[in-house]
Amino acid sequence: MSLITPRTLKGFRDHLPESMLQREQLIDKVRSVFQSYGFSPIDTPALEYEEILLGKGGEETDKQIYAFEDHGGRRVGLRFDLTVPLARFSAQHIGALGTPLKRYQIANVWRGENTQKGRYREFAQCDFDTIGTKSMVADIETALVIHDLLVALGCEDFKIHVNNRKILTGLLASLGIEDQTVPILRCLDKLAKVGIKDMTTEMLTIDRVDEAAVASLLTLTEIRGSIADIFKSTRRIVTNNALFTAGLDELEELIHGLIVAGVPESRIHLDLSIARGLDYYTGNIFETFLEALPAIGSVCSGGRYDQLAETYTKTELPGVGASLGIDRLLAAMQEIGVLKPMQMGAEIFVVFFDPDRRDDYIRMTRQLRLAGLRVEMYSDPKKIGQQLKYANRRGHRFALIAGSNELDQGHCQVKDLNTGDADNVSLHDGFGTLVDTLKEKLSAL
RNA sequence: GUGGCUGUAGCUCAGUUGGUUAGAGCGCCGGAUUGUGGUUCCGGAGGUCGGGGGUUCGAGCCCCCUCAGCCACCCCA
Structure with missing residues (x-):
């Protein structure tokens, strides 16, 4: 053809x-x-x-x-x-x-x-x-x-x-x-x-x-x-x-x-x-x-x-x-040349880390959106480095990283993609603490 | 619509007087002992040379047509 x-x-x-x-x-x-x-x-x-x-x-x-x-x-x-x-x-x-x-x-x-x-x-x-x-x-x-x-x-x-x-x-x-x-x-x-x-x-x-x-x-x-x-x-x-x-x-x-x-x-x-x-x-x-x-x-x-x-x-x-x-x-x-470059992606990026925990990521992403945040979850469980590279290029501000280790311990890593710093945030109360932490960090920018 | 200039990988460009499998940088994809990017190293994919026709033994390089971009006229946001 x-x-x-x-x-x-x-x-x-x-x-x-x-x-x-x-x-x-x-x-x-x-x-x-x-x-x-x-x-x-x-x-x-x-x-x-x-x-x-x-x-x-x-x-x-x-x-x-x-x-x-x-x-x-x-x-x-x-x-x-x-x-x-x-x-x-x-x-x-x-x-x-x-x-x-x-x-x-x-x-x-x-x-x-x-x-x-x-x-x-x-x-x-x-x-x-x-x-x-x-x-x-x-x-x-x-x-x-x-x-x-x-x-x-x-x-x-x-x-x-x-x-x-x-x-x-x-x-x-x-x-x-x-x-x-x-x-x-x-x-x-x-x-x-x-x-x-x-x-x-x-x-x-x-x-x-x-x-x-x-x-x-x-x-x-x-x-x-x-x-x-x-x-x-x-x-x-x-x-x-x-x-x-x-x-x-x-x-x-x-x-x-x-x-x-x-x-x-x-x-x-x-x-x-x-x-x-x-x-x-x-x-x-x-x-x-x-x-x-x-x-x-x-x-x-x-x-x-x-x-x-x-x-x-x-x-x-x-x-x-x-x-x-x-x-x-x-x-x-x-x-x-007066236009400032704009952020293309959502502010929060959810790493699709462990294929077995897909449902956890879907649930987390959904809950954060319902709380009013702009969130994107990566579509494939690729290597974490590649996902972060993508997130960085797209201009996401924070990456949420949670493998089985984190999820089993009931917390999630919040990584600032500008500074590289990462904090652990508890997930024991569902996503309340995570939402509050993210909103706090975003408003502090 | 008329005239001029331009058109080579996603981007910016090299490509000698037409001559074997068209190159670079950047970007992209992947890798550098098992889960962390923006710096480095290695590898890979990707081009019917805008498209069509012609000249020639042979064309990205020459000719014609066509399409598109830029510039001028005209006009306008």
Whole structure:
């Protein structure tokens, strides 16, 4: 019989125990941050009707959606993000749930794009959103969650880049070229990478964009100084456009709120050139970069999207939220080397010493677990040295060694695998003394 | 999706201008007088050289295709 080569698809990965433990630990922290802000968990199907998914994020994202026909002839697609399914979910259930709806969802999404480090075709997003309010308080809290998430995950050096879609849209409207917003945004996004000269050249190839327009755009992105100075200078660029002014007001209110909440100003970066490719954003937008590894891209992005649900319902459902890319963040943290090695095994290891005493070990292991300890019993009565070697490698803290000698005398050896010290503990009262001793030793670590 | 670089044991890599049974270190498994690991010594297993096809008397080394990883564009978590 010929063997099938075991392999995984491009951009799809297996998760081994070591990195999965890290991942689950990070996700636990993410959950507790979400819950500390009053967000509740929901889940939605991986597969949606294609029509739900298409046309929400823009042309590029449509091309990246895994779409196919199911066995019933329905056009379906794997979700590209968690925000669009949320819009559908909200339109369907908001009557039962009421507003504002604060929910989070940690789940996989799929994108058929080319891979790179920290860019996969299947990856998990930790998405949180507030639906049903236009209040800037929701925007402020969104940014605060982003901030607290990164701190909780052990990242201290990061910057949250903030901007507001209305500023640029308003500026373009005042120039009469708002219908060119998408290509202009795309071009502007490259500023940091290609420089002013190349960007200008490309900008001028866009229909109806002249040098005066480019000059205005550059003025906007080139403003430097303190946050207050930036706002003051920016306001002077366009004075006759309500959208532009509204965008600035919203952004200013957002930043003000963050400062009031105690976020260090060094972690906020007012970046009028960030655009965000997703078409559905309408107001404040966020991108988060790690100082140590900006090249891996944004690890947590989002923004306000006030019209996303309008294709599903006539009820007005404005929303704001963001997504933490846990896989990308994990890749970044591994790259930077900030992750501490984790203990893989249970804390207690029971040596399968004497084959004739198997039942005693099973009983002992079981009783310790019932007492709340994490215990692993070795599966084969191999030589004790080998078992200890295994226990050591797996990171168990204490080994319980009990051959016929110990068991006949009614005690058990407790060996500290870090120091090598071993104590005899009585088993005369069942396992009570053993449990107490182990708990004492563990809490003393 | 487009372009560039890479692909040899679990991991990190050697492999001379194509030439007999493809190597090292680490790891893994086992042993060093009967029941104690993380240091030492000895031994062992493990590779269709990413996969497929071609050129050749002969290919890990050359050519084509394909798959995957990394990088850039694009886009994004």
